[in-house]
Amino acid sequence: MTMTVLVAPSGFKESLSVNAVTKSISKGILRAMPDARILQAPMVDGGEGTTEALVRATGGAIIPACVTGPVGEPVDSFYGILGGPGPRTAVIEMAAAAGLSLVPQDCRNPMLTTSYGVGELILHALDTGVEKILIGCGDSGINDGGAGLAQALGARLLDEEGAEIGRGGAELMWLHRIDMSDLDRRLRSVRIDVAVNWHNMLLGPKGVARVFGPQKGATPTQVDYLDSALQRWATVIRAETGLDVGTAQGAGASGGLGAGLMAFAGATLHPRFDIMMQYLDFDRLLDQADLVITAEGSLDGQSPYGKVPCEVARRAADRDIQTVALAGTIGKGVDQTFSHGISAFASILKRPCTLEEAIRDGDQLLRRAAEDAMRMMCVGLRMSQKKRSHMHERDAGGFLARQLCHSHQARAILFDGIRRIEIRHK
Numbered sequence: 001m002t003m004t005v006l007v008a009p010s011g012f013k014e015s016l017s018v019n020a021v022t023k024s025i026s027k028g029i030l031r032a033m034p035d036a037r038i039l040q041a042p043m044v045d046g047g048e049g050t051t052e053a054l055v056r057a058t059g060g061a062i063i064p065a066c067v068t069g070p071v072g073e074p075v076d077s078f079y080g081i082l083g084g085p086g087p088r089t090a091v092i093e094m095a096a097a098a099g100l101s102l103v104p105q106d107c108r109n110p111m112l113t114t115s116y117g118v119g120e121l122i123l124h125a126l127d128t129g130v131e132k133i134l135i136g137c138g139d140s141g142i143n144d145g146g147a148g149l150a151q152a153l154g155a156r157l158l159d160e161e162g163a164e165i166g167r168g169g170a171e172l173m174w175l176h177r178i179d180m181s182d183l184d185r186r187l188r189s190v191r192i193d194v195a196v197n198w199h200n201m202l203l204g205p206k207g208v209a210r211v212f213g214p215q216k217g218a219t220p221t222q223v224d225y226l227d228s229a230l231q232r233w234a235t236v237i238r239a240e241t242g243l244d245v246g247t248a249q250g251a252g253a254s255g256g257l258g259a260g261l262m263a264f265a266g267a268t269l270h271p272r273f274d275i276m277m278q279y280l281d282f283d284r285l286l287d288q289a290d291l292v293i294t295a296e297g298s299l300d301g302q303s304p305y306g307k308v309p310c311e312v313a314r315r316a317a318d319r320d321i322q323t324v325a326l327a328g329t330i331g332k333g334v335d336q337t338f339s340h341g342i343s344a345f346a347s348i349l350k351r352p353c354t355l356e357e358a359i360r361d362g363d364q365l366l367r368r369a370a371e372d373a374m375r376m377m378c379v380g381l382r383m384s385q386k387k388r389s390h391m392h393e394r395d396a397g398g399f400l401a402r403q404l405c406h407s408h409q410a411r412a413i414l415f416d417g418i419r420r421i422e423i424r425h426k
Helices: 018-032 050-058 116-127 147-152 169-174 185-189 208-212 220-241 253-265 272-280 282-286 308-318 334-340 355-360 362-387 393-405 415-424
Strands: 004-007 037-040 061-068 074-081 089-093 132-136 156-158 177-179 191-196 268-271 291-299 322-330 344-347
Touching: 004 018, 018 037, 018 050, 018 291, 018 362, 050 061, 050 074, 050 089, 050 132, 050 272, 061 116, 074 116, 089 116, 116 132, 116 147, 116 185, 132 272, 147 156, 147 169, 147 253, 169 220, 177 220, 191 253, 191 272, 208 220, 208 253, 220 253, 253 268, 268 272, 272 282, 272 308, 282 308, 291 308, 291 362, 308 322, 308 334, 322 362, 344 362, 355 362
Parallel strands: 004 037, 004 291, 089 132, 132 191, 191 268, 291 322, 322 344
Antiparallel strands: 061 074, 074 089, 156 177
16 A cells, blocks of 8 residues: 655744755655655745745746845845746745844844835836735744835835834834825736735734734833834824724734735735645645645644644645644643644654754754654554454554554554545555
8 A cells, every 4th residue: 555645844943944844754754654655745834935935836936136134234135936827926935035034133123124125025026027926924023014115115104294204113103194106006917915824913912013022132112112103003004095904814924014015015915824825736735645744843732823734734634634743842732733633743852952953953853753653654554454353443443542642752643544544545
């Protein structure tokens, strides 16, 4: 029996790109099951690696571009032109122009960082005659609500005296009105889709400044200031355009870039996996799979809220396909993932080690964890075949579950999951 395994992981930040994670897991699977058929779907979420993954999947091209970085200095950036049939489509990951990785440690002040370079990437793409633009939000180093983006696209952000305000989230406190008469008119003739974390709000206790500001270097005082500045931003946008970005789902994505894209680029925001999976052709690959293996740096109680493993697992569960998740760390509340499609999970760390060691050895750890998971699957398959003629299915399922629960490699891969894999091959 040849098993078809769909490998659909996220990247491991600061360790392995999503493509590297996919390759590592695939190698581990083949070490345990050499005749396995491997399907690969690197799961990008709009953050770093999105452009590369989509360009590679469609046979497109990477286009270099020099733009204004988040601290105001020029940076070497890029965007992609997707291959294949259909309208000419650009893909932009905002992290390539305003990502946290582009902000030096001693310059991490979201009061000052800007999304201006993201707007410049959009202009670059428009210059090539694109008809559609897909923008991925994630891994940002900004908190300006997309104000820099608006300035790059031609909007004039004015204070009470009619002078243009500067760049950065703190400047929004002085905003009085917005002049959009010079906004690039080409924006009206292109469709812009934006992949966002649907749970990211612009304002309030769960707003972008309070939740993510500290991660970008904001002090408690700066967090309060930025939240007030974004409230001012939302108020003026509503007065000028009628859009209520303050309460819109996903408007807080990437430091509020979602709000700016809605208001000034006419963009449509989408839950990131819903739109990304359309471009990755994920459903077609899933329909061919007997088993799914996914992975992420951390698996915990927050994973059901927009993280790759549970988004993948929910879709697999709808097709009665089992999903095994591999993670760098297993955190508090991880059992909640069982209610969101995860069948079994395991940490890739087999012994105590430092973060530096885990990052350095990520490839080896992932290959070994994937191999171990597949060897456990092989054990289960052999046991189910042997025991089926001697015991009732329920008894066999209980026996197998007990055996696997004793293993440190996985929580459990239940008998009925293995039975389903066998049935798919009959």
